[in-house]
Amino acid sequence: MKLFVAKLNREAVESDLLEWFGAMGAVKSVKIVTDRDTGQSKCFGFVEMEDKDAGQRAISEMNGQEYMEFRMVVKEAEERGARPSRPPQAGGSGPSGGRSFGSSDGGSSAPRSGGGGFSKDKKPAPKKKKVQKSKPDKYSDGPRQTKMKKTRGGGGAKGWSDYDEEF
Numbered sequence: 001m002k003l004f005v006a007k008l009n010r011e012a013v014e015s016d017l018l019e020w021f022g023a024m025g026a027v028k029s030v031k032i033v034t035d036r037d038t039g040q041s042k043c044f045g046f047v048e049m050e051d052k053d054a055g056q057r058a059i060s061e062m063n064g065q066e067y068m069e070f071r072m073v074v075k076e077a078e079e080r081g082a083r084p085s086r087p088p089q090a091g092g093s094g095p096s097g098g099r100s101f102g103s104s105d106g107g108s109s110a111p112r113s114g115g116g117g118f119s120k121d122k123k124p125a126p127k128k129k130k131v132q133k134s135k136p137d138k139y140s141d142g143p144r145q146t147k148m149k150k151t152r153g154g155g156g157a158k159g160w161s162d163y164d165e166e167f
Contacts (some may be wrong), residue, residue, distance in 0.1 A: 006044040008032065009068035014045070020067065021047045025054020045091030046077055056121040 021027050032045035049055040055076065061143065063074040142147045 001046045001049045001052045003049065003055055003058060004044070004073075004075050004077040005047055006071055006073040007070050008041065008043045008045060009070045010041045010043060012041065013070055016068070017045065021058055021062070024049070024058040024061065026050035035121055075138070 003021075014032050014033065017030045018027055019034065021030070023117075026049065028046065028048040028050050030047050033042045034040060035042055047058070049058060059074050059076065062072065064071055118130075
């Protein structure tokens with residue numbers, strides 16, 4: 001039985017979870033999910049128990065228990081379905097940066113038939129009309145105040161000590 005364990009402390013490691021869940025029954029595997037770029041824990045993971053009874057016992061006894069100063073959540077892991085593919089981002093993705101080297105039809109180098117590059121099944125997408133965004137009038141809220149430059153030293157009224165010649 002695969003368990004989802006959330007709200008873990010960032011310092012928790014897989015050996016800690018193996019020991020902690022080992023008290024409930026035989027543990028098949030432990031995996032703490034980490035950030036791919038930084039390697040830092042994402043504060044959740046998965047524990048796979050050998051049998052369903054041990055998994056149910058772990059859920060009932062460990063859900064809500066404090067572990068390394070955090071109250072963890074333990075529940076049965078849901079099966080991950082087919083993940084939808086992400087749409088391409090601006091600038092492309094992958095090592096080529098969105099540039100296409102060669103054809104995009106699975107690597108065959110056969111020349112494309114004339115027809116705009118569309119297959120018989122697909123219709124070309126209608127062209128979008130460019131809508132020009134209206135910029136706000138920069139004078140709609142009145143004229144701007146000009147900033148006065150501050151003079152630094154010199155000029156201006158003299159202080160009282162400037163008129164006292166005796167000292």
